[in-house]
Amino acid sequence: MHTISADMRACIDECLRCYQSCLGTAMTHCLEQGGRHVEPAHVRLMMACAEICRTSAHFMLIGTDHHRHTCAECSEICDQCAKSCDALDGMEDCAATCRRCAEACRKMAA
Template sequence: MHQMSSEMQHCIEECLRCYQTCLGMASNHCLPAGGKHVQPEHFRLMMACAEICRTSAHFMLIGLPEHKHTCRACADVCEACAKSCEQVGDMQDCVETCRRCAESCRTMAA
């Protein structure tokens, strides 16, 4: 069994937190709020962000070296999601969680 670095452990936690935040906010905040919260581009980005975060965590947990690729993609999608959530407004939790995850993923992708 390979020893996981604390940096990777931290990234897995950030990814899972972001997955939970994006999916939870999309379902429990954006859907009921309606309007700009459910514009297709924004809503799809939140769904994509949740999924790439889940996938990146999965790749790191099973120890695939290809996690560098998923982490790079994850950082990009998280950044885009943070920007979108910022524009929609009233989504600070999501903005901050996505930015933290993006930062952590960029470190893992390096």
């Protein structure tokens, strides 16, 4: 059976929180705000962030060493998403969640 370390469990939890935050924020706050919040580049980045977070969590849960690759990419996309969210009003929580996930994924990718 695949054993999940405490660090990996923490990373899985951060990835799933980030997945939920990016998807939920894009589909509620961003759509309701309109304007710059729904610019295609921003929405695509949020959807990419949500998906790579979900994928990274999945790879860790199934026990494949390939999680190092997805986690490395996840940390980069989360950092980009946080910067994009920082440029918009009301996106502080999403940006903070992305930063926590990026940090946890950097540790898993190492």
